[in-house]
Amino acid sequence: MATIDRLAIERMALGEGPHWDAKSQSLYVVDINGPNIYRYSPSTNKTIKISFGSDPIGFIVPVNNQKDHFLVGEKLNLTMVHWDTETNKLVSKEILAALPEPGTNRINDGKADASGRIWFGTMTDGTEIVPGAGSFYSYSKKEGLRKHQENITISNGIAITADNQTFYYIDSMKHRVEAYDFDMKDGKMNNLRVVFDFKKKNVSGSPDGMTIDADGNLWVACFDGRQVIQINPANGEVLQSVKFPRVCQTTSVVFGGPNLDELYVTTAEIKITAEEKEMFPESGSVYRVTGLNTKGLHAANFDLLV
Numbered sequence: 001m002a003t004i005d006r007l008a009i010e011r012m013a014l015g016e017g018p019h020w021d022a023k024s025q026s027l028y029v030v031d032i033n034g035p036n037i038y039r040y041s042p043s044t045n046k047t048i049k050i051s052f053g054s055d056p057i058g059f060i061v062p063v064n065n066q067k068d069h070f071l072v073g074e075k076l077n078l079t080m081v082h083w084d085t086e087t088n089k090l091v092s093k094e095i096l097a098a099l100p101e102p103g104t105n106r107i108n109d110g111k112a113d114a115s116g117r118i119w120f121g122t123m124t125d126g127t128e129i130v131p132g133a134g135s136f137y138s139y140s141k142k143e144g145l146r147k148h149q150e151n152i153t154i155s156n157g158i159a160i161t162a163d164n165q166t167f168y169y170i171d172s173m174k175h176r177v178e179a180y181d182f183d184m185k186d187g188k189m190n191n192l193r194v195v196f197d198f199k200k201k202n203v204s205g206s207p208d209g210m211t212i213d214a215d216g217n218l219w220v221a222c223f224d225g226r227q228v229i230q231i232n233p234a235n236g237e238v239l240q241s242v243k244f245p246r247v248c249q250t251t252s253v254v255f256g257g258p259n260l261d262e263l264y265v266t267t268a269e270i271k272i273t274a275e276e277k278e279m280f281p282e283s284g285s286v287y288r289v290t291g292l293n294t295k296g297l298h299a300a301n302f303d304l305l306v
Contacts, residue, residue, distance in 0.1 A: 121155020
């Protein structure tokens, strides 16, 4: 039976982008609207954070072989950040790439593939979401910035199979999980098919952040659904659901812990009423779920050499 623990991390307006760093055995998350970046260390139960001013932050991914260096999706920039996690000081920032998009957009959710290339998308920056305003990109130092899709509304969950052959992607407003054949060497995704449709399966909420387990099953956070579901992409079956009755919006998930068998879940409290805040008093919290009888895959880091 699954056990849910609320972590010692302050509540966030829009908690997102959880990334488990195996080397430091720590969890990184962002509060997009903070905008803040957090590092949580389970061994000490301590959290540190840095603030980024006023521009929203879509994700944080550590950089391979560069201690305390991170790639951050900041507004419409891919920014290299040196954050000294011992002194908790922001040492430096360097923009690696700027997106050719209107200032009304922002970066949302990003992950690296096993080669070290980053994948991420964009959406409207603000409360009024414009359908089709965003795009989906990849970036590496050698390839530069590459646009793979347009007409994206809310770019969200990304997951890649252990054999690097299949790429899963979520545009939340399509209410479905898509799969593509993945050519990691050339950085291409082709042959779209739908592996799970929220509306056809009568699943409450919209698909948000996503991760994959060692068995190839997907774990999807259901925004406004107060749950995380495990689905088998081969047949579209819902294998299990983890409920979060004290939060309004579950936003993203990642496996972590020494054995990668702990599921970390971020939540939010955006655009909710005073009544909803009373009904869901832990909205914006971060949770750890254990006892799921599965484990995840190692999260890939960004690599400046690819």
